[in-house]
Amino acid sequence: FIPERFIDGSGGLTSDTVDFVWGFGRRACSGRHLGEASVWAGMSSMLATFTFLPAQTPDGEDVAFKPKWFEGLPSHPLPFPFRMIPRVQGMNAETLTQLIQSSTVDEN
Structure with a gap:
């Protein structure tokens, strides 16, 4: 990983988006x-x-996996095992x- 590849000569961030995915000229995605x-x-x-962590076996050991990619114009990773843990302790599905629900706008 070389993070400085995203910094241009003036110290700002470079645009790392892939333009061909969105099209060009008049045919560009609005x-x-x-x-x-x-x-x-x-x-x-x-x-x-x-917090995103590797998946675990029933014995509590991390599942080792090798990332695999879909090879096409917009390349993307194939599904892989992982687990998500809330950063706030005591957070559950109900909370x-x-x-x-409290952060959404009521349409009525």
């Missing part, structure tokens, strides 16, 4: 910015609220459901 912002919001929310 929802590109909404799509990128939605993925960013979802990922940052998950990373802020959960999470209440938090989600």
Whole structure:
């Protein structure tokens, strides 16, 4: 991992998005910015609220796996085993459901 590859000559961040996925010119996807912002919001929310760890066997040992990728124009990882643990102690499905419902806008 070489994080400095994302820094340009002036010290700012480079754009690491893949333009060909969104199209070019008049055929460019009109929802590109909404799509990128939605993925960013979802990922940052998950990373802020959960710890992601390797899956475990029934004996409590971590499951070793080798990442595999779908090879195509938009390359993406194939499904893999993992576990998500809430970062806040005592968080359970009922509490999470209440938090989600309290943060949504009532349409009525």
